Amino acid sequence: MFQKAQRLQQLPPYLFKEIDRLRDEVRRQGKDIIDLGVGDPDQPTFANIVTELRRAAQDPATHRYPAYSGLSTFRQEAARWYKERFQVSLEPLSEVVTLIGSKEGLAHFPLAFVNPGEVVLVPDPAYPVYSAAAVMAGGIPVKMPLRRDNNFLPDLQAIPAEALKKAKMLVINYPNNPTAAVAEKDFYAAVVEFALRHKLIVVSDAAYTEIAYDGYRPLSFMEIDGAKEVGIEFHSLSKTFNMTGWRLGFAVGNAELVAGLGQVKSQIDSGAFDAVQLAGIAALKYSAPEVKRMCALYQERRDVLVAGLQAAGLDVTPPKASFYVWAPCPPGYSSSQFTMKLLTEIGVVSTPGSGFGQAGEGYVRFALTVDKRRLREAVKRLRSLEL
Ligand SMILES: Cc1ncc(COP(=O)(O)O)c(C=O)c1O
Numbered sequence: 001m002f003q004k005a006q007r008l009q010q011l012p013p014y015l016f017k018e019i020d021r022l023r024d025e026v027r028r029q030g031k032d033i034i035d036l037g038v039g040d041p042d043q044p045t046f047a048n049i050v051t052e053l054r055r056a057a058q059d060p061a062t063h064r065y066p067a068y069s070g071l072s073t074f075r076q077e078a079a080r081w082y083k084e085r086f087q088v089s090l091e092p093l094s095e096v097v098t099l100i101g102s103k104e105g106l107a108h109f110p111l112a113f114v115n116p117g118e119v120v121l122v123p124d125p126a127y128p129v130y131s132a133a134a135v136m137a138g139g140i141p142v143k144m145p146l147r148r149d150n151n152f153l154p155d156l157q158a159i160p161a162e163a164l165k166k167a168k169m170l171v172i173n174y175p176n177n178p179t180a181a182v183a184e185k186d187f188y189a190a191v192v193e194f195a196l197r198h199k200l201i202v203v204s205d206a207a208y209t210e211i212a213y214d215g216y217r218p219l220s221f222m223e224i225d226g227a228k229e230v231g232i233e234f235h236s237l238s239k240t241f242n243m244t245g246w247r248l249g250f251a252v253g254n255a256e257l258v259a260g261l262g263q264v265k266s267q268i269d270s271g272a273f274d275a276v277q278l279a280g281i282a283a284l285k286y287s288a289p290e291v292k293r294m295c296a297l298y299q300e301r302r303d304v305l306v307a308g309l310q311a312a313g314l315d316v317t318p319p320k321a322s323f324y325v326w327a328p329c330p331p332g333y334s335s336s337q338f339t340m341k342l343l344t345e346i347g348v349v350s351t352p353g354s355g356f357g358q359a360g361e362g363y364v365r366f367a368l369t370v371d372k373r374r375l376r377e378a379v380k381r382l383r384s385l386e387l
Helices: 015-028 047-057 072-086 102-113 129-136 161-165 185-198 255-268 274-286 288-311 335-346 372-383
Strands: 096-099 119-124 140-145 167-173 201-205 231-236 249-253 324-328 363-367
Touching: 015 335, 047 274, 072 096, 072 249, 072 274, 096 102, 096 255, 102 129, 102 167, 102 201, 102 231, 102 249, 102 255, 119 129, 119 161, 129 140, 129 167, 161 167, 167 185, 185 201, 231 255, 249 255, 288 324, 288 372, 335 363, 335 372
Parallel strands: 119 140, 119 167, 167 201, 201 231
Antiparallel strands: 096 249, 231 249, 324 363
């Protein structure tokens, strides 16, 4: 009866909603499902964070509307943490804004800076929110393919001149979802130089910087000289502290960009629950040992899955960071054919690379969010397949 707005008609159904539907269908048929689909940590939030939420929630001072840009104490802690972790100095009140999860911030940010018809350069494959956010703002997402032969980094020189002329913003995400690739200083320095030359805003999505293996320490884009002139970085507490359900993140960087996002948010939402932000302070302040333990756990899982995939004949590179394994499909299979085979024949849920964009075709993504015992079972089932 009601016709949806064109902006919604332009967007495909949200990828994971569709995968959940297929998974539930197969589960109803009685199959034992091992879900390596969505990247949602299976471990609980660290105990000290829950304790702090309980304490904070009992204080009536937290029950009122939060400040739009977030508690100053949370923003100060985010700034302290950035300094400790990345040696990046931030002015807490003008260069940090609290978010209701980083997805919220990423989705709202283009509303502050993108006019209808302007181009947003987005990676392909990618977390779907960057393109959706561009479309919601009336912008045009233009894809930058991430290819294995370029270490899943976009080739900035290959961006079509026409698109570049209309481009306002460029999105990068390392450690990357879905490819698990990482970026080093030389790439980030090239992005700063490119952004200055073409007057682009750089959006860096840093949701996975804390999940890393073998002693590797991912960089923040903000560590690079000139980054704060051109960029804003989105950080999430979701993956680092097993807090996906809590909805807490923050954005840091150029004060004008942070203020623009804050202005949009003040028109649309009323901020994150103060008690959740207080618990977020505890997370950022005290969780380093727990985060290390989680990384060790994911690393063991990575080793089980990567070895299993390699034994099944798939040419998989062990990731240095993120909790994903990005695997090329066996010869003769498209992403969705291979995902469907895994689901229907052995009850293993993965995500088709093509769901993250055309350039993801030929790959599937596995999330390391089930325990080792179940991963071993998944591997056993995989090896039983004729590939
Ligand atoms: C690359 C990337 N960025 C951002 C997010 C959003 O995280 P949150 O909104 O929970 O902070 C996700 C979640 O899966 C992600 O994979």
